[in-house]
Amino acid sequence: MRVALFITCVNDTLFPGTGKAVVSLLRRLGCDVDFPAAQTCCGQMHVNTGYPKEGVRLARHFTEVFAGYDAVVAPSGSCAAMVREQYPKLVRPGSKGAAAIAEVAPRVYELSEFLLDVLKVDDVGAYFPHRVTYHPTCHSLRGLHLGDKPTRLLSKVRGLELVPLPRAEECCGFGGTFAVKNPAVSAAMGSDKARHVTGTGAEVLCAADNSCLMHIGGTLGRQRSGVRIMHLAEILATTEATP
Amino acid sequence: MSGTFLGMPGNFPENAAKAVQDSQLRYNLRKATHTIRGKRANVVGELPDWTELRAAGKAIKDETLRHLDRYLIQLEEAVTRAGGHVHWARDAAEANRIVADLVKATGESEVVKVKSMATQEIELNEALAEQGITAYETDLAELIVQLGDDFPSHILVPAIHRNRAEIREIFLDKMPETPPGLTDEPAALAEAARLHLRERFLRSKVAISGANFMVAETGTLVVLESEGNGRMCLTLPETLISVVGIEKLVPAWRDLEVFLQLLPRSSTGERMNPYTSMWTGAVEGQDFHLVLLDNGRTGVLADEVGRQALRCIRCSACLNVCPVYERAGGHAYGSVYPGPIGAILTPQLRGMSSDLDASLPYASSLCGACYEVCPVAIDIPEVLVHLRGKAPHNPAERAGMRVAGWILDDSVRLGKAQRLATRFRKLVPKRLPGPLSAWTDTRDLPDIPEESFRDWWERHERP
Numbered sequence: 001m002r003v004a005l006f007i008t009c010v011n012d013t014l015f016p017g018t019g020k021a022v023v024s025l026l027r028r029l030g031c032d033v034d035f036p037a038a039q040t041c042c043g044q045m046h047v048n049t050g051y052p053k054e055g056v057r058l059a060r061h062f063t064e065v066f067a068g069y070d071a072v073v074a075p076s077g078s079c080a081a082m083v084r085e086q087y088p089k090l091v092r093p094g095s096k097g098a099a100a101i102a103e104v105a106p107r108v109y110e111l112s113e114f115l116l117d118v119l120k121v122d123d124v125g126a127y128f129p130h131r132v133t134y135h136p137t138c139h140s141l142r143g144l145h146l147g148d149k150p151t152r153l154l155s156k157v158r159g160l161e162l163v164p165l166p167r168a169e170e171c172c173g174f175g176g177t178f179a180v181k182n183p184a185v186s187a188a189m190g191s192d193k194a195r196h197v198t199g200t201g202a203e204v205l206c207a208a209d210n211s212c213l214m215h216i217g218g219t220l221g222r223q224r225s226g227v228r229i230m231h232l233a234e235i236l237a238t239t240e241a242t243p
Numbered sequence: 244m245s246g247t248f249l250g251m252p253g254n255f256p257e258n259a260a261k262a263v264q265d266s267q268l269r270y271n272l273r274k275a276t277h278t279i280r281g282k283r284a285n286v287v288g289e290l291p292d293w294t295e296l297r298a299a300g301k302a303i304k305d306e307t308l309r310h311l312d313r314y315l316i317q318l319e320e321a322v323t324r325a326g327g328h329v330h331w332a333r334d335a336a337e338a339n340r341i342v343a344d345l346v347k348a349t350g351e352s353e354v355v356k357v358k359s360m361a362t363q364e365i366e367l368n369e370a371l372a373e374q375g376i377t378a379y380e381t382d383l384a385e386l387i388v389q390l391g392d393d394f395p396s397h398i399l400v401p402a403i404h405r406n407r408a409e410i411r412e413i414f415l416d417k418m419p420e421t422p423p424g425l426t427d428e429p430a431a432l433a434e435a436a437r438l439h440l441r442e443r444f445l446r447s448k449v450a451i452s453g454a455n456f457m458v459a460e461t462g463t464l465v466v467l468e469s470e471g472n473g474r475m476c477l478t479l480p481e482t483l484i485s486v487v488g489i490e491k492l493v494p495a496w497r498d499l500e501v502f503l504q505l506l507p508r509s510s511t512g513e514r515m516n517p518y519t520s521m522w523t524g525a526v527e528g529q530d531f532h533l534v535l536l537d538n539g540r541t542g543v544l545a546d547e548v549g550r551q552a553l554r555c556i557r558c559s560a561c562l563n564v565c566p567v568y569e570r571a572g573g574h575a576y577g578s579v580y581p582g583p584i585g586a587i588l589t590p591q592l593r594g595m596s597s598d599l600d601a602s603l604p605y606a607s608s609l610c611g612a613c614y615e616v617c618p619v620a621i622d623i624p625e626v627l628v629h630l631r632g633k634a635p636h637n638p639a640e641r642a643g644m645r646v647a648g649w650i651l652d653d654s655v656r657l658g659k660a661q662r663l664a665t666r667f668r669k670l671v672p673k674r675l676p677g678p679l680s681a682w683t684d685t686r687d688l689p690d691i692p693e694e695s696f697r698d699w700w701e702r703h704e705r706p
Contacts, residue, residue: 007697011696012657012661012695012696013691013695014689016694016695016696016699019699020696035696035700035704037701039654040657041651041657045647046647049631050604050632050634050636051641054645054647058648061652138608138610142610142614169612170566170610171612174608175607176609177605178607179681179682180681182608183256183681183685184259184260185260185263185570187684189567218682218688219685222686222687
């Protein structure tokens with residue numbers, strides 16, 4: 001299967017470890033992984049901040065770069081949701097752009113969807129002997145409707161103790177540019193989320209979106225909580241041989 | 244804090260920043276919204292056909308809006324046939340003038356009011372006061388707000404920002420007949436309000452209401468409530484004036500079957516509301532006037548994405564699940580319509596020329612909890628994003644977004660920008676300057692890695 005990695009601009013720039021983890025995980029599971037070097041950004045920041053012109057340009061670029069792959073895998077629920085849920089709303093129905101989106105969008109998967117729905121594996125052979133809690137990010141939960149897919153994968157990881165996060169379905173307060181446009185409310189939401197995380201006694205907070213983790217992790221870090229953040233891909237890529 | 248929301252200074256981020264510092268307010272809001280949220284989830288969860296009901300509610304409202312002109316004429320004919328008088332009001336000023344003239348024609352200088360969002364929206368009480376007419380709110384929560392010289396902060400529970408102890412203080416201070424031994428037990432507070440209101444009901448000759456629904460086919464108006472105070476106003480006075488937004492229509496009587504299930508379960512979290520009052524035209528010698536209010540609604544109807552906001556049945560479910568509303572409170576939105584629905588309704592009804600109104604489409608993290616609970620499936624995040632595209636942007640932000648767009652347009656440019664960032668990674672301060680300090684005031688920055696993913700791939704993996 002010819003799989004394209006859609007790394008996302010945030011992961012590319014700030015969290016390359018997540019991309020490397022996806023590559024090693026998918027190869028371990030027998031996929032032929034390609035990284036189309038022309039890729040940049042899905043355009044979510046521009047569209048959601050009120051700059052649809054720039055966003056549409058980036059969406060067009062995305063559909064060109066990722067045309068022709070069997071599957072496009074993104075280690076981000078939010079960017080996958082952007083392509084699948086929001087792209088179709090950016091263009092006129094029946095237009096050339098709409099056809100290009102209809103061609104690519106259904107083959108874009110968030111990582112846990114790809115593992116469970118396409119590769120049909122729930123045990124990826126990972127080993128991670130730590131206490132972990134999972135935050136289901138809003139766009140994974142209410143955009144892509146991932147449900148328990150990520151936690152099903154985590155529950156098969158050897159050595160991993162999964163502890164439930166209270167009020168998990170509540171937004172962490174990141175919200176893209178919301179975090180700087182409404183800093184007081186964003187910080188209040190983030191500190192409530194961080195309080196719930198530390199309350200679980202987990203060593204690691206896991207999610208399928210590094211942008212939300214950057215916000216919660218930044219809050220946890222400022223509080224010197226000692227809780228680490230890790231993307232789902234990084235936990236799933238860890239084995240006894242490659243800790 | 245008396246006066247009106249209109250022309251309120253500030254903007255949402257500033258208002259919210261003050262509100263989040265108020266720990267009592269945050270406690271009151273968290274407790275109240277989580278209680279109603281839980282009740283709603285229970286009563287919605289017990290209906291096997293909730294998804295179908297929601298789809299039906301959406302479809303009925305869309306059909307109504309598509310043929311609003313026809314249904315409005317049908318309603319006018321039905322109300323007139325039943326002995327009522329129909330008035331058309333283009334905006335708040337016209338509606339207020341019509342109501343004031345109708346009250347003056349009765350020779351009365353006092354009116355009792357049924358809880359109504361439309362009359363709050365047009366600031367009818369203040370307009371009547373200017374004409375020497377006193378309007379008394381009779382809904383318990385609206386009474387608390389009115390006596391406290393306060394603003395409403397929730398659609399269903401306008402005094403949600405107040406707790407029992409605060410309400411007791413307001414009653415002791417503003418209702419002279421209240422016994423000094425009043426406790427803050429809910430039953431005692433309700434009894435004190437009942438004593439205060441009873442005499443008003445018996446004395447008043449004129450009542451003003453809104454309506455939850457208007458049935459085009461029959462000309463029937465419908466009010467749902469919990470206390471029965473609305474019914475006292477609707478039945479006792481000699482003149483009844485109802486001010487209703489033109490989008491409150493449903494085509495046929497049988498459509499109520501859907502909405503009388505959707506509304507109470509979504510708003511108070513009850514299977515059925517205690518009182519449902521329905522009336523058609525002038526009843527038993529009562530003089531009945533219906534004022535149909537546009538006040539920006541036809542403008543909203545013209546917007547293909549934004550018009551779904553007109554499906555709203557004012558249940559407040561979106562407020563009760565909104566993490567932003569829970570922290571910011573209703574006053575921060577500077578409108579009688581707070582929360583997620585307010586963030587899409589207010590800028591559409593009032594425009595985005597003020598700082599405050601232009602900031603409302605951004606008063607959301609786009610988490611989608613509002614859309615999930617909306618009983619008429621208004622895709623609030625979609626409308627927020629749509630309005631952000633139309634909102635005025637400040638020049639610095641616009642320039643920044645242009646540069647970001649230019650870099651992201653081309654992977655070579657993006658690679659160069661990333662290499663620039665990694666080269667100077669050690670120089671990034673712990674606290675950022677300017678608008679970016681909003682991030683580092685409360686959050687650490689992630690470390691910039693030695694190498695971007697694309698450069699790592701280029702070195703290691705490229706065949």
